[in-house]
Amino acid sequence: MLLQRSQRVLETIPVGSLGLIPLKSCEELGKKVNDYLVEWRHSNDLEHKSNIAFTGYERDSYLIKAYTPRFGSGEGKGSIKASVRGNDLYLMVDVCNYSLTYNLYNYTNHMSPDDHFQDLKRVIAAIGGKARRITVFMPYLYESRQHKRNSRESLDCALALQELVAMGVENIITFEAHDPRVQNAIPLHGFETVTPAYQLVKGLLNNTPGLQIDSDHMLVISPDEGGMSRAVYLANVLGLDMGMFYKRRDYTRVVNGRNPIVAHEFLGSDIEGKDMIIVDDMISSGESMIEVMKELKSRGANRIFVFCTFALFTNGLAEFDKAYEDGLMTKLFSTNLVYQTPELLSRPYYVDCDMSKYIALLIDTLNHDVSISDLLDPYDRIQALLTRYRNGELHK
Known part of the structure; x- marks a missing residue:
């Protein structure tokens, strides 16, 4: 039941210097995840921390700012104002964040899932293949409700996954995919659907x-x-x-x-x-x-x-x-x-x-290229929680 960061032994060499890129739709959650990562790595007594292979391991922030501005016509672009060469990057996007707006011919448009997905692709394009590895955290899987074909219909979710891996994304991590079988669209790449x-x-x-x-x-x-x-x-x-x-x-x-x-x-x-x-x-x-x-x-x-x-x-x-x-x-x-x-x-x-601590644990573990299997199955943790509840330890 190794969930606490202090209990996990992560001594393998990181895949690359960790970089966290929460798009504007996921900024608040991204900041919380970053806070956990900074706290853990500052307090970690890892003996190899000074080794060249761990360069950039301990930093004051792992956040890398990505910009996705729009022109007056509604067209957009993605840009990153920092070097990401050789980094192990984790992009975070909330395709359901309708609170964000942009101007379109003097009209105010609320961002749709399509807009967020396009912005994600723009940021990946801005990375330009220079990262060591790209993992996308997309809690609500884009177009996951259109996961199967009942008649002559589009298979939007499958197409979106194929687009991402074609752009160089190695792993896609989502939560409670409407139908996990959509991962069959990308059988040679990482796809995890996590339960909260x-x-x-x-x-x-x-x-x-x-x-x-x-x-x-x-x-x-x-x-x-x-x-x-x-x-x-x-x-x-x-x-x-x-x-x-x-x-x-x-x-x-x-x-x-x-x-x-x-x-x-x-x-x-x-x-x-x-x-x-x-x-x-x-x-x-x-x-x-x-x-x-x-x-x-x-x-x-x-x-x-x-x-x-x-x-x-x-x-x-x-x-x-x-x-x-x-x-x-x-x-x-x-x-x-x-x-x-x-x-x-x-x-x-x-x-x-x-969910920020859980996501931070997943990112920290993946960055070390260690299995996340024990993190994906919450059975033991729930049993321990039930025991504490029945013993009256949660409401003292």
Whole structure:
């Protein structure tokens, strides 16, 4: 269970001098990651630190500024104001950060995922092949919802991955890819889809004293058939039973690009009086999640906790505010992997689960060319956390 940086033995020679390039969409998260890296490497007693192979190992900052300005016509460019020759570079981009804007013929445009992806490619182009290695951290995988072909449709996510590796990207690390099988598009390159299960469970246990975490008092719920594997994993790790909803859709109509949901049907054991953990990869509009909560409450559920990796809230917060006021939902746990509005962070039901330390550990380990397998599986860490919770060590 080696998660703490102080417990990890990283004495292999780094791939190259570490460079961290968070694009503007990911600046805040990038700064937090940098702070961890600086703190660890300053306090590290590594005996080879003065060796020439470790040149640039200990610095006051690993951040490298990348600029992606726009012309008045909306065209853009990427530039880097520092040498990156021979560096082991880690680029970070949040394709969901719609808060950023640019001018287009005197109009103000909010940046879309397409804009962010183009800026990422511009920065890679500015690197110009001079880096030792390029790894892209893209928490929300670009176009991951368009991962398969149902008719004569584009395969946007697969194309994007192929574009990145063609430009020299060696590894792509994402979180909760909508369908991990999209990595088949780049079988000869590194692709990792990481789960934030530990951080979400930690958020629940740190903010909710008195939980009875057993199958008699708690149930894990998958809101649809697509998230079954996620819910099965969490249920097994926590020692709980699980249930799921499947959506009955009207395939004769298309509304907002999808077939409307007619009803949510439940499969699972009795939920009367039990606490619920609904786990999903994202909340987009949130309509399905609200419907699932209503269905659970109508069946006698006690408290409802929501786990989601990406809290997008594309239709705003009003429906969730009402759900909280009506007692449908107790807490909602999500990560800072995508842009969070100040309004969301101020909500009493919302708990922000910080992922910066975890990302810093992944980057630090990869820079030393050491396996990250133990970091990708949070089972042991969750078990240790549960033991501490049951012993009353988290709420002293």
